[in-house]
Amino acid sequence: MTVPVPSLNNGHSSTAATTRTPGFSTRAIHVGSEPENSISRGVNTPLDLSTTYKQDRVGVHAGFEYSRSANPSRLAFERAIASLEGGDVLLSQALKDEGIDERESEAGPPGVAFSSGSAATATVIQALGGHGGHLVSVGDVYGGTSRYQLKMAGPLQGLETTYVDMSYSTKPDGGKVETEEEQDSVIVDRIEQAIRPETKLIWIETPTNPMLSLVPIALVASVAKKHNLYLVVDNTFASPYLQQPLLLGADIVVASSTKYIGGHSDVVGGLAVTGNPALLSKLRFIQNAGGAVPSPFDAYLLIRSLKTLALRVREHSRNALAVARWLEEKAIPAGLVRDVRYPGLKRAQETPAQKRERYLAWDQLSDEAKRWLAREGFTRDSEGGFPAGGMVSFHIRSGSAQSQTETSVAETFLETLRVFTLAESLGGVESLAELPLKMTHGGVDPTHRAKLGIDGELIRLSVGVEDVEDLLHDVETALKAAVKA
Template identity: 40%
Template sequence: MSNATKTIHSIPVDAQTGAIAVPIYQTSTYVQEAPGINKGFDYSRTSNPTRAALEQIIAQLENGSVGIAFASGLAAIDAVLKLLKSGDEIIAVDDIYGGAFRLFTQVYEKFGISVKYVDSANAINVFDAITPNTRLIWIETPTNPTLKISDIAAIAKIAKAHSCLLCVDNTFASPALQQPLTLGADIVVHSATKYLGGHSDLIAGLVITKDAVPGEKIKFLQNAGGAVLAPFDSWLVIRGIETLHLRVKQHCINAQAVAEYLEQHPAVDKVYYPGLQSHHNHAVAKRQAKGFGGVVSFTLKNDTEQAAVNFVTHTRLFKLAESLGGVKSLLCHPASMTHKSIPAERRRNAGVADSLIRLSVGLEEADDLIEDLEQAFDAVNKEKPAGINLPAINN
């Protein structure tokens, strides 16, 4: 059975009514027959039928044992980190989402959990960084925002050899393209706000574990911490999953076209997209995923923050906003938006240049998106603000 068919039919028909759509159980509590005797639910922080359906669906899609739904992607990350204790060490990808970096450094380091940041695009860097205190290896692949690709299977072998957990943030790929647990990872996290939801209308996070034991520990932390996903938002994610494969397929087609356009543009310095043959680890991405995703990043030859700001404020179809993975195309300037919490020197060393622009390529016609980028380049080139010297553009 294809993954697309499997996804659609992983969404259950309601056993009680036969409803083809999962019902929204908008309730806080449940009537019990006697103390401790109920129909499997007693309080919606602990469990809710709509949220439980989502958790079962995502576990199936990621080929995992346990799925756990949270109120945000960062709440999901936070729950995973709570598996650690003081004195433990994390090895994390250097090109990491700014919110995760903030959580690691400003919250968990003060509890005695140390973090090393390495370029995991080369698995040997992970191997070299491991110490006896390493308990968790944390990678994003593709990364946010420079789309670095890490070899999940290779790093999983390193993790196993050193009795470490490997957690993969699979947000950019989604289970439509990549299943890290099948490749050897122990835990997968998602910001379901992005491709799983798909419509820029919710905030949600998911954790999926390969084995039941860590999954039950995280399930306990979900209830103990209380950062649970509400029934209506759970239903929205389920609805998004119904069209996931169709949407992601078109995101990939559009992003490839945009990346190829940018790669030949005279004002562009570097283009980051795993689908380009010039991309480092393109072969790894091709081997471990079924597509290259809908995010494209690029830097300008005029490598200044002002040049990037001028560009992102001149597009028409690409809307300037945080987040990604929705139907409408978005763009952002990571250095001053999504990754602002990372110190500038560390950010630049990880490849997040001052002029780097991240595109979330939506579902509009690719030609229209390319035309929008072209007119933005033209507009910025004509203005030539003080201090900005963009290369001449030949149309």
């Protein structure tokens, strides 16, 4: 299968007019949407609904044969997301190292689009896991991912999964681990103890779902490289604006583009990006053979959304920090909640592990995000913390001895909310709230859930871009009604 790549500036390459690398939003708006790609030269990306394409002679065509294999609208999205995740730079260098002219490569763009995040997950595990293999996964992982690992890849591929805690904040008191070297060593030891001769890959998400723990990508990448394993990072919660795992050593980044990439709760999609030509070839083969591709209109909507990704993520992050600070500084002292999870939150009293995790949240930010925060006057030690994504998790204080299963107080809170909507999913412009125990993680093994802290008191918020005063009032009103009840 040949996937055409127009010979246009991909957003990173130098041109005769400039040697400056365009910024994130510039690439989000222009890469894949070049007017030269349209016969009319329209500034909006054309929507190509054709399912098949004319061939001049048998096997001679303009790069498109059948829409499942390649579609111009999908190709535009794939080029754009590859640029934003940094995959285009890495693939270009890899091809150069192999002595391959990028213009003659049949690899296509390093971004591969799918019909859902679950389809992207399935494709990557199929491509890398093999038969009778083994993968090491972060323990606090999206319920849909663990479902596929255990109930699909296990029976169908004979692939076994071992779950490992890869975070710094593993105990409420931070444990006895004090130095950075000790903290790193603990994580490395846990991973290496789980690795077997048949292990094929390490799978992480960071921030994790739903506990918002952070995994040190570069550290885990060094372990993967040492043991000749692939590292896959689910970047759904952060988005490429805040975090670029490929540039930190990951081999593949996956995401549900339904979430922050789409951002408007109106399209389901998934993606995988890699700068490794061999891995890219595998992903594209399964994409074509399996056929779990987004429709042209889905791709069109995702391109529309990418153009405002930076603006939206900034506002999500500002609002989420405000909510997290209110919960930490007001709701905990008032006895309404017992803890708060937010990557950029600076607590008045924090353990060494919590401080290290906050520093990690800063260190793993993309250069673009760090420049934005610097312009806004934030540092990693700013009072109260810094904006670092739109997700907040906390445990409501129910006072129930059966808090592992009792959910009445949490449900009252959720049902009292008026600005936040009780619903699954995340990353849309509207604020959402959910109860992981009974919703997104209802299918996770109860013992494993309890170990992670996913109980009847855990609330997960996807903080939207509404007026922050309305969000704070909504949370406060619902908490007081629920805990009082």
